[in-house]
Amino acid sequence: MKIINVENLWKVYNKRKEALKGITFHVDHGEVFSLLGPNGAGKTTTVKILSCMIKPSQGKVEVLGFNVPQECNKIREKIGVVPQEFQGFSDLTAEENLRYFVKLYNGDESQVEELMKTVDLLEYRKTRYRNLSGGYKRRLAIACSLAGDPKLLFMDEPTVGLDPRSRRDLWDLITEVKRRGVTVLLTTHYLDEAQRLSDRVGVIFDGKLVRLSSPRELMEEFRKQTLEEAYLALMELLGDTS
Numbered sequence: 216m217k218i219i220n221v222e223n224l225w226k227v228y229n230k231r232k233e234a235l236k237g238i239t240f241h242v243d244h245g246e247v248f249s250l251l252g253p254n255g256a257g258k259t260t261t262v263k264i265l266s267c268m269i270k271p272s273q274g275k276v277e278v279l280g281f282n283v284p285q286e287c288n289k290i291r292e293k294i295g296v297v298p299q300e301f302q303g304f305s306d307l308t309a310e311e312n313l314r315y316f317v318k319l320y321n322g323d324e325s326q327v328e329e330l331m332k333t334v335d336l337l338e339y340r341k342t343r344y345r346n347l348s349g350g351y352k353r354r355l356a357i358a359c360s361l362a363g364d365p366k367l368l369f370m371d372e373p374t375v376g377l378d379p380r381s382r383r384d385l386w387d388l389i390t391e392v393k394r395r396g397v398t399v400l401l402t403t404h405y406l407d408e409a410q411r412l413s414d415r416v417g418v419i420f421d422g423k424l425v426r427l428s429s430p431r432e433l434m435e436e437f438r439k440q441t442l443e444e445a446y447l448a449l450m451e452l453l454g455d456t457s
């Protein structure tokens with residue numbers, strides 16, 4: 216089943232800036248799908264449209280079988296978003312922050328405990344948000360995004376600024392989320408992360424989707440051992456020197 220279906224999507228900001236120039240792709244149920252591409256390529260714009268934060272200029276966009284933007288109310292109930300700039304309430308504890316989100320989605324109290332367990336935060340449940348480490352703040356953001364049992368999770372550069380150990384712990388957590396049947400759409404600049412986690416990747420360059428394949432296929436195309444090397448070879452082919 217297609218969880219996301221995008222056909223010929225355009226986004227023009229302020230009637231001038233063409234951020235997306237007709238992209239087409241879909242994401243299947245249960246996939247981890249990563250959007251890759253250099254700064255300014257159009258990844259965040261795509262995610263913002265799919266998560267109903269901004270409207271498409273042209274093209275067909277369906278999320279969980281509903282139309283964007285006409286049926287965004289239904290979509291918002293069923294998706295979770297982990298923004299890069301997640302801000303918890305600094306004086307509330309980890310648990311209190313999570314309870315706030317669970318209540319927002321009319322979930323029952325048992326979900327608080329269960330989600331704390333899922334993201335391995337039980338030990339820090341009584342710690343105030345402002346005293347949590349970066350890695351644990353990110354875990355809390357993921358727990359909050361899972362309130363309401365979303366079918367689809369958007370994660371914008373989930374491991375930025377984290378130390379190597381915390382990054383790997385978050386990879387395990389993302390794998391666990393996938394195991395529970397949640398479809399995940401990631402944006403990331405970390406190619407090792409994309410290689411490890413993604414079933415498929417879409418590479419956006421200058422508002423166009425230039426590759427859509429599994430990490431393995433992209434590595435084979437450029438005869439490289441890692442996705443990072445394959446990606447860099449692709450950028451070179453496209454004339455990107457940044």
Ligand SMILES: Nc1ncnc2c1ncn2[C@@H]1O[C@H](COP(=O)(O)OP(=O)(O)OP(=O)(O)O)[C@@H](O)[C@H]1O
Nearest residue numbers: 228229232234252253254255256257258259260261
């Ligand atoms: N609100 C806006 N108004 C005008 N132009 C915008 C707006 N938001 C984004 N853009 C432009 O659209 C293009 C795509 O931006 P977008 O943020 O989607 O890229 P990105 O691939 O997510 O980049 P990054 O990796 O740096 O986050 C860029 O040229 C950006 O400057």
